[in-house]
Amino acid sequence: MPGDAVRAPSRTQARGEHEIVVTTVPPVRVAAVPSAHPYVAAITDRDHVTLLSDPPPPGAPAGQWWPPQVLLPSWLEAHADDFDLVHVHFGIESYSPDELRATVETLRRIGRPLVYTVHDLENPQLSEQDAHRASLAVLAAGADALVTLTDTADAEVRGIVHRPTTVIAHPTLLGDAPRPTGHVHDVARIGVHLRDLRPNIDGVGTTATLVRAVAALRAEGARIEAVVRMNERVRDAEAAASIDLLVRDADGVSVERGARLDDDALAEWLADLDACVLPYRHGTQSGWAELCYDLAVPVVGTRIGHIAAQHPGDFHAFDVGDPLSLARAMVEATAPAWSTPGSTPRTAEVDRRRAERLAERSEVRAAHVAVYRRALDTEVAA
Template identity: 30%
Template structure:
């Protein structure tokens, strides 16, 4: 098959883009051809990127897609990933042409945040898709509330390491003045839903002796947004400022380390430096960070928000969201155990090979009854 991915894509700094890059590479290794229409143009894009939404005009994009002659279109969708281009993606999928599927990475969060317009957008997007892929049962339930559960397929987020490391844990410890401290890692984009304020409040209740050799490393930056969605970027910057103020108020400034954006080569090093990954999320669709932790074998202290409840069912370090006291108790319990104790194994079925095979099976199921003469979608943005 020739599969066209529509998604953010490296070198863009986007978790969905990284997901697509890893998945597309695995699909290609199974003998399929792949090409990508990126969410935004980038002169440094790799060779498989044949065009971008809004880059060079609709005619040139249609021509590039026509030259590739896809058998299947796979959109990796979340409103923050496409911003103002989200409607263009929905219009493209609604046009007759090549069979399509969409992986919905943040359907619960998007529809809760955008309410009626968000629900309408997802229903419109779904009309052009043979199947909708989600990563968790909670996300499937959200589709059910939208009347779309008949198209839903749950395919877990894969657990796969990032690109090879170019940095080391020792180098990071030296760069950020961590010494021999025990590192609790809060990794990924800084976002208001990720509960970093709850984490600071939890740390403030720990005994001073426990805090002496612990550092919380916030390894990531606020996600860049575009167009009218910059209001959400501003909200996340405000959240980061609030977290910093809380740390000053509780006397924890020297226990909280913000690294800013993490280059790909340092990702593995941060997980190697971490004694545990902390996910104090208030709400969550799923978590690529959690799957990275499992791929690296690092224990996770997490709330049971959204799909995290499924991922960490039965974990001794799973706590309700929005409960700093319970989070503090879980951290205390974890720190009292031997380093790297506990179950950090992968959830069955989340290895990359299994996820790739299940995704290809979705392509085949959709293409069977819906396949048409390969060609481009005439209304490609």
């Protein structure tokens, strides 16, 4: 049983006339879905948790974890002695609700708890959400513990599944090293990164709204420019062509196309911005909002999901198709002194947040260990 793994027998040491009882508690062995993900690395206390490596899917290239093999009943049964619990984060779109129901039933049969972090009430990789919501319902009903990232997401999940969750904040994904603080520009620089134009990115609508908002502000004398970045390889070539056309003759707006930025290059790109526009048409939370917070880059975003609840003081809302709302949000976002890249206030704010976030990360890791221990205790009691 999983409880045996976290409650090893005590051993007694003799010291004179007294006995000292030393209790050894081995790390919890977690089969995370996925394991090789920056978020999972950030929440994991390596002193108290051992992460299993992602089982390689048959025929997949090296480093690919999807479709996640951990969710297959055959894998769970074959490796039941190798892990204490399963923690699901991402990748459930690889399987149908019925297949996930079989996953839950297998975990119950072999006596291993399921922890589910509800990152995505809406899946950013999908346009249609019905199957995702059905899969979410299966996992939420079958999980021994549910985790959410914000109080507002917690309230929504409770309303759907009528079960309590544990709210644990999204930790920093940056390491312990100093963060970039950007370079001084003579204009306010606004950026929007459309990445590969995945389904939840409204690249055309956001760009059209941005072009009109920047033009209006520049007409009033504002010193502002915007850059729209896309990956070289995108999922929607027609949308990319429309974006190029929208920006071609735009005043103060340019398009960048390039290879996918690695983590360090992305941080450097964001740090050079006075504000970052998030172009989402649907979603729940945003790792980009967390990275922007780490770098003291204010966020301008659409009113979707629970992104505004992640760091409310840094979030400025706009509506796609309403350039006035975007212009107003950009003015508000660039008002604080610390919004200016390369400035002394920006550097001081980044340093302050770095210390705050590293302390928070320790709390987040401890909170996950506590969730795991409770889930194991519940399974043993059952």
